[in-house]
Every structure is written in structure tokens, then in C-alpha cells.
Amino acid sequence: MFVYQELLARAAAHKPVRVGLIGAGKFGSMFLSQVPTTPGLKVSAIADLRPDAARKACAEVGWPEDLISEVTFTDDAMSMMATGDVDVIVEATGNxxxxxxxxxxxxxxxxxxxxVNVEADVLAGALLAEEARTAGVVYSMAYGDQPALTCEMVEWARSCGFNVVAAGKGTKYLPSYHASTPDTVWDHYGLTAEEAAEAGMNAQMFNSFLDGTKSALEMAAIANATGLTPPASGLLFPPAxxxxxxxxLRPVAEGGQLAGKGMVEVVSSLERDGRPVCRDLRWGVYVVIEAPNPYAAACFRQYGMNTDATGRYSAMYKPxxxxxxxxxxxxxxAALLGKPTGSTRSFEGDVAATAKRDLAASEVLDGEGGATVWGKLLPAKASLECSALPIGLAHGVRLKNRIAAGQIVTWRDVEIDETIEAVRIRREMEQRFG
Structure with missing residues (x-):
């Protein structure tokens, strides 16, 4: 991107790019911290369920009082979008x-x-992105989050003529983490509940990172934006x-662990016995590429690329x-170029609510990062065929049937209000893209 000079021109002309932020939590606060040092960018309004907390967040990330006074703080996001005072909406609620x-x-x-809300994007992003393109506006992934960064690497590889073998991110993973709950999560992070509370850390959110749900959501988002294939039976999380x-991350037939080429996958920073992986990619993203010809493979070697034993496969990564x-x-x-930094194009991957333990009929599911279910990545076709309940709709719904540990929860297993707008949008997306 080469937009800085245009930003300076916008600042000089007093015509900044105007942003409306919905949700001033951790992600929103990190964005807000950059606003005072970015010329030509203005936050016109912030919508949050606690407007006073949003105002406090601005002060805590270093905003001067005169800048804070220029912002409209509200708890009504819908009204904020109708004011005509914003150009770009940032949806960062996580709901x-x-x-x-x-x-x-x-x-x-x-x-x-x-x-920013990858949970919503995986739930029905294909439909929303299509509606945005029809309306002539941009529907974009959030740069800085791992899905957008991975999509950028896939775009780079394909535009250079490389075959994409795999793409994804790193995380900390052991199989036992799927059963983690908000009550046990801090043990895995080496914190006490009191230390986490003092740091303002949300147990359910951090548990979603640990139990595999967030990884599944992010890989589904990448698959839906790039056309890469989710593994048939869920993420493998191989240590690498x-x-x-x-x-x-090459096909099994060639000595790797993938079912085939062109897949999303997450690599673990831990060996299965808990030992740390050497030079792990826990915080990063990657793309594995294949040289299209012997000349390109020779160039990999000549320029110090880290290849497999054949010399044909190599990887680029951002740590x-x-x-x-x-x-x-x-x-x-979005505002200056009219282009997204990654955007959903199809419905390739879905994330199914999966029981963490034996669940009794009449229990109420507590959704992403909770104590009842975790999110398992599935190919969208397989998810629809088994009528899997999306993890994004698995919060506050009551079970009608018993569910065994490890079993996928289906639409038939829950009492759900089909008139809720999010449910109707999801059903519409399934009909349009399923």
C-alpha cells in the first residue's frame, strides 16, 4: 500500500478519513492508540455498550482531552451509522x-x-461480502489479525505464480486443550485467576484461543476468502x-502431514509431549509454496530459502x-483504494459446535470459549450435510437432546429462535452458498 502521501494531503485539506468504531475492547483500544499519530485519520464516533468505558479507553491509550472531546460516544451503533459522519465502520464487538x-x-x-468480528464473518460473511460488492462498498477482513495477514501471503504467492500448498498460522496447542473451560484456562497460561482479573483479561475469550475455537474460526475465514480447503475431520495442529x-505441511504422499495440496492448517508451538517446538510460530502466519518448475526450485536454493528435502517446497512466514x-x-x-485486505468470496469452511463433555438435555450452551462446547473446523459441505450448529449461534440456546463428549451439536439438538435476525441471515447464507 502506498497511501501515506494521500493521508498527508487529506490532513492538509482537513478532509480526514472518518471512522466509526463499534466496540472499544482490547482490539478497539489497540487501534485507538494509533489514531493520534496518524495524519488524515479521524475517529468520529465510538459505539459501545458502556460509553463511559470507551471514553476512558481513549484516555488510557494516550489521547489528549481535546481529541476525546471531538468524538461522539454512544451506546447506539445503529444510530451512529445513520449520522452521515463516518466513512468506514469497524465492527470489533466479537459478538x-x-x-x-x-x-x-x-x-x-x-x-x-x-x-474485526471473525465470528460473524464465518457465520455469514459470504452473503454480506456479496451484498457489499453489489452496493459498491468494501467488506474487509481486519489487517493485523492473522486471517488478513495470511490472505495477503496467499495473494502474494499466487500473484508470483507459485502454487499454494498450505497456509495458516501458529498457536499453542495440545489435544487436551479442547476440554479447557473458563475455570481452568489460567492454569494453561501460568496465571492465577486473580492475576488475570487484575490485568483485565476475559477468561472466556482467552479460553477460545486455547480450546481450538479461535483457530478454527480463523482458518474458516481464510478458506472462505482464498478457496483453500479445510481438513476433512478438523485441524491437525501438527507441531512445526x-x-x-x-x-x-506437504502432502502425506510426499512425506508431510496434509491430505493434499491447497489446505489451511494451524501449527502448534508445542510437541505432543508438551516440549516447546524449536523456533515456533506461535504468534505468526505462514504460506507453504511449491516451485512451478526446476528453475524456480534452483532459485529457492540460491537465495537461501528453507526448503524440504526435495527442494521444491518452501515457506514464507511472518513471525x-x-x-x-x-x-x-x-x-x-477501503477508504482510499476501495479494496479490502482480504474478503470472503465463498463458503468453504464452517465451525461446528462440539461437546466438551457429556451434555444433558435441557442444558444451556455457553458458546465460544465456554464450558460446554468448542468450535471444530469442517468443510462447509460436511457441516451442512450433518446440519451442524455453528459455534456463532451456540450461546444461550437450550439442548433438546443428550450430546456425548466429542459429538457435534446439530440444529435439531437445540431450541433456537428462527426469527432472530442473525439466524435468518445465516439461513439465507446457507441457501445462497450451500
């Missing part, structure tokens, strides 16, 4: 049910939307460091991501 409603209203109002990516500190890239790409 898939309200996220779909906010995104659709943003599109209806003719506003670009940056969807930066130097091992090209060896591990870190800065989350909300990088979000400006998406906002400016």
Missing part, C-alpha cells in the same frame, strides 16, 4: 449475533465495513517450527502480528 446486524446496516448505509513448515496496531491498513485500503 457474532450483533456483528451480522451491524455489518448489514453498514452496507445499507453505504459505508465500508472492516470486520519456522524451519519445519515446508517439511511438515508476529500486531492485531489492532495494524488496523489502519484495512481502513485506509
Amino acid at each position: 457474532p449475533v450483533v456483528g451480522l446486524v451491524h455489518a448489514r446496516e453498514s452496507i445499507r448505509q453505504g459505508l465500508h465495513v472492516v470486520m 517450527g519456522m524451519d519445519d513448515l515446508a517439511h511438515v 508476529f502480528h500486531l492485531i489492532g496496531l495494524e488496523l489502519n491498513i484495512s481502513i485506509l485500503s
Whole structure:
């Protein structure tokens, strides 16, 4: 992206890119911390269920009082989008049910939307992205989050003429983590509940990172944006460091662990016995590429690429991501270039609510990161065939049937209000893209 000079011109002309932020939590606060040092960018309004907390967040990330006084703080996101005082909406609530409603209203109002809310994007992003393209506005992934960064690497590889063998991210994973709950999560992070509370850390959110749900959501988002294939039976989470990516993430027939080429996968920073992986990619993203010809493979060797034993497979990676500190890239790409930093194109992957333990009929599911279910990545076709309940709709719904540990929860297993707008949008997406 080459937009900085245009930003300076916008600043000089007093015509900044105007942003409306929905949700001033951790991601939103990280974005807000960059605003005072970005010329030509203005946050016009912040919608949060606790407007006073949003105002406090601005002060805590270093905003001067005169800048805070220029912002409209509200608890009504829908009204904020109708003011005509914003160009780009950033949806950062993390709530898939309200996220779909906010995104659709943003599109209806003719506003670009940056969807930090990957939960909502996986639930029905294919439909919303299509509606945005029809309306002539941008529906974008959030740069700084791992899905957008991975999509950028896939785009780079394909545009250079390489075959993409695998793409994804790293995380900390052991099979036992799927059963983790908000009551046990801090043991895995080496914290006490009191230490986590003092740091303002949300147990259910951090548990989603640990139990595999967030990884499944992010890989589904990448698959839906790039057309890469999810594994047939869920993510494998193979242990692999930066130097091992090209060896591990190649097809089984060639000595790797993938079912085939062109897949999404997450690598673990832990060996299965708990030992740390050498040069792990826990905070990063990667793409594994295949040389299209012997000449390109020779160039891999000549320029020091880390290849597998054949020399044909190699990997590019980014060891870190800065989350909300990088979000400006998406906002400016949408407002100044009219292009997304990754966007859903189809329905390739879905994330199914899966029982963490034996669940009794009449129990109420507590959704992503909770104590009852975790999210398992499935190919969208397989998810629809088994009528899997999306993890994004598995919060606050009552079971009608007993569910065994490890079993996927289906639509038939729950009492759900089909008139809820998010449910209707999801059903519409299934009909359109299923």
C-alpha cells in the first residue's frame, strides 16, 4: 500500500478519513492508540455498550482531552451509522449475533465495513461480502489479525505464480486443550485467576484461543476468502517450527502431514509431549509454496530459502502480528483504494459446535470459549450435510437432546429462535452458498 502521501494531503485539506468504531475492547483500544499519530485519520464516533468505558479507553491509550472531546460516544451503533459522519465502520464487538446486524446496516448505509468480528464473518460473511460488492462498498477482513495477514501471503504467492500448498498460522496447542473451560484456562497460561482479573483479561475469550475455537474460526475465514480447503475431520495442529513448515505441511504422499495440496492448517508451538517446538510460530502466519518448475526450485536454493528435502517446497512466514496496531491498513485500503485486505468470496469452511463433555438435555450452551462446547473446523459441505450448529449461534440456546463428549451439536439438538435476525441471515447464507 502506498497511501501515506494521500493521508498527508487529506490532513492538509482537513478532509480526514472518518471512522466509526463499534466496540472499544482490547482490539478497539489497540487501534485507538494509533489514531493520534496518524495524519488524515479521524475517529468520529465510538459505539459501545458502556460509553463511559470507551471514553476512558481513549484516555488510557494516550489521547489528549481535546481529541476525546471531538468524538461522539454512544451506546447506539445503529444510530451512529445513520449520522452521515463516518466513512468506514469497524465492527470489533466479537459478538457474532450483533456483528451480522451491524455489518448489514453498514452496507445499507453505504459505508465500508472492516470486520474485526471473525465470528460473524464465518457465520455469514459470504452473503454480506456479496451484498457489499453489489452496493459498491468494501467488506474487509481486519489487517493485523492473522486471517488478513495470511490472505495477503496467499495473494502474494499466487500473484508470483507459485502454487499454494498450505497456509495458516501458529498457536499453542495440545489435544487436551479442547476440554479447557473458563475455570481452568489460567492454569494453561501460568496465571492465577486473580492475576488475570487484575490485568483485565476475559477468561472466556482467552479460553477460545486455547480450546481450538479461535483457530478454527480463523482458518474458516481464510478458506472462505482464498478457496483453500479445510481438513476433512478438523485441524491437525501438527507441531512445526519456522524451519519445519515446508517439511511438515506437504502432502502425506510426499512425506508431510496434509491430505493434499491447497489446505489451511494451524501449527502448534508445542510437541505432543508438551516440549516447546524449536523456533515456533506461535504468534505468526505462514504460506507453504511449491516451485512451478526446476528453475524456480534452483532459485529457492540460491537465495537461501528453507526448503524440504526435495527442494521444491518452501515457506514464507511472518513471525508476529500486531492485531489492532495494524488496523489502519484495512481502513485506509477501503477508504482510499476501495479494496479490502482480504474478503470472503465463498463458503468453504464452517465451525461446528462440539461437546466438551457429556451434555444433558435441557442444558444451556455457553458458546465460544465456554464450558460446554468448542468450535471444530469442517468443510462447509460436511457441516451442512450433518446440519451442524455453528459455534456463532451456540450461546444461550437450550439442548433438546443428550450430546456425548466429542459429538457435534446439530440444529435439531437445540431450541433456537428462527426469527432472530442473525439466524435468518445465516439461513439465507446457507441457501445462497450451500
